[in-house]
Amino acid sequence: MPFSPEPVRRPREQVEKQLRDAIVSSTFKRGERLPSEAELSREFQVSRSTVREALRVLASEGLISKVPGAGGGSFVQNVDHESLTNLISGSLETILKFGSLTMDEINDVRRMLEVPAARLAAQNRTEEQVAEFTRLIDRQNEMMSGPSRDARDPELFELGQSIYTLVAEASGNRLLASFVSAMGGVTIPVYMRDLPAEDAAAARDLTGVLVDAIIRGDADKAAAAVTSQLDMVRHHAL
Numbered sequence: 001m002p003f004s005p006e007p008v009r010r011p012r013e014q015v016e017k018q019l020r021d022a023i024v025s026s027t028f029k030r031g032e033r034l035p036s037e038a039e040l041s042r043e044f045q046v047s048r049s050t051v052r053e054a055l056r057v058l059a060s061e062g063l064i065s066k067v068p069g070a071g072g073g074s075f076v077q078n079v080d081h082e083s084l085t086n087l088i089s090g091s092l093e094t095i096l097k098f099g100s101l102t103m104d105e106i107n108d109v110r111r112m113l114e115v116p117a118a119r120l121a122a123q124n125r126t127e128e129q130v131a132e133f134t135r136l137i138d139r140q141n142e143m144m145s146g147p148s149r150d151a152r153d154p155e156l157f158e159l160g161q162s163i164y165t166l167v168a169e170a171s172g173n174r175l176l177a178s179f180v181s182a183m184g185g186v187t188i189p190v191y192m193r194d195l196p197a198e199d200a201a202a203a204r205d206l207t208g209v210l211v212d213a214i215i216r217g218d219a220d221k222a223a224a225a226v227t228s229q230l231d232m233v234r235h236h237a238l
Helices: 011-024 037-044 048-060 081-098 103-124 127-144 154-170 174-193 197-216 219-237
Strands: 064-067 073-076
Touching: 011 037, 011 048, 037 048, 048 064, 048 073, 103 154, 103 174, 103 197, 103 219, 127 154, 127 197, 154 174, 154 197, 197 219
Parallel strands: none
Antiparallel strands: 064 073
C-alpha cells in the first residue's frame, strides 16, 4: 500500500492514522508483517524514531505485536471482540493498580454491564452453551464436595472465571461480552483474594443459582443472582 505524507497532521499522527486504516480495512491481513521501520520512514518522509513511536501506540492498542530478532518485526494482530477484551483488560488493570478508581465506581459499572448480560444469556444461550454450563457447574459441585475443599481454591476460582466468561458469551452480544469479560477478569481476582471462606462459598452458591436460571431461561432470576453477588462485593468492600 503506498503511503503519503499529510502536512496537516503531526508526523506521528499521520503514520498512526494511515497504518491503523490499513489494518482495519484489511489492506494488511492478520498475521502479516508490516514494512520495516526504515521502509516506513522513507514512505512517510519522517524519522525512524517517529515511526517507532507510532508503532508503539498501535501495539498498545492491540493492533500489532512487536517480535524481536532477525525474523521479527511488527505483525498485525486479530482485530475483533477478543482483542478488544485484551485491550480493555490491560488498560483497566493499569488504572486499578494506580488506585484512581473506587470500588463503588467499579461495582456500579459491573452492575450496568453484568445484570443485562445475565438477562440476555438466559434469553439467548445456545444448546451447546447449556451443555458447557452444565459441565462447568457439575465440575464445580464435584470439587466443592471433596474433603476439606477450600472455596478459595485457585482451581475453583478458574472454574468460576470460565463460567462468567461463558455467561458473557451467552449474552449473544460480542461487544457487551468483551466489556464483561474484561471487567470480571481484572476485578474478580482482587475481590476473591481476601474473601472469607464462608463468603466465597456463598458466592459460588449464587453462581449455581445464576447458571440454573440461565439454563432454564429465567432472565429475572439470572439478573437477581448477579445483583446479589454484586451486593456481596459491595458489602465486602465496605
